[in-house]
Amino acid sequence: MPYVDEMFEVFDKSYSKLSTYVPISAEQVTYFKKKYITFINPEYIKFVVDEHHKLIAFAIVMPSFSVALQKAKGKLFPLGILRMLQAKRHAKDVTFYLIGVHPDYQNKGVTAIIFDQYTKTFTKKGIVNCIRTPELEDNESIRKIWADFNPITHKRRRTYRKDIV
Secondary structure (H helix, E strand, C coil): CCCCCHHHHHHHHHCCCCCCCCCCCHHHHHHHHHHCCCCCCHHHHHECCCCCCCCCEEEEEEEECCCHHCCCCCCCCCCHHHHHHHHHHHHEEEEEEEEEHHHHCCCHHHHHHHHHHHHHHHHHHCCCEEEEECCCCHHHHHHHHHHHCCCCCCEECCCCHHHHH
């Protein structure tokens, strides 16, 4: 996973325009790398690099663990961990967690490259559904990415701001 550190830099740059974004600290980066990145199947992390091998985009998808957790009734022991491992390898649904494209490369077809690679991976793995995590309602970029897929929105995320005087 040679691009993981650069991934967090691209994440910062691509999400900094959002109204609720707060930069990630170095401690948080270390925590996320230790806790999550090693758990994700490398086939579900896609990186796009430029001609100088500089990371310009990434996406992270994970198998959906909801069915496994429901069967285990939310408990990892004694058999829940086995259900989780089975879901990691054989889930038919995936959850799309993050996509980040460096601002210099947005609206230039980079997401098409990522989705093409995911299409190949999902076909090989027998993935049927892709579930999106909640997205900010005012995030036009992400809404444009999904527009051609005829998505079904189950939840909307909205933020409000109130100045304290």
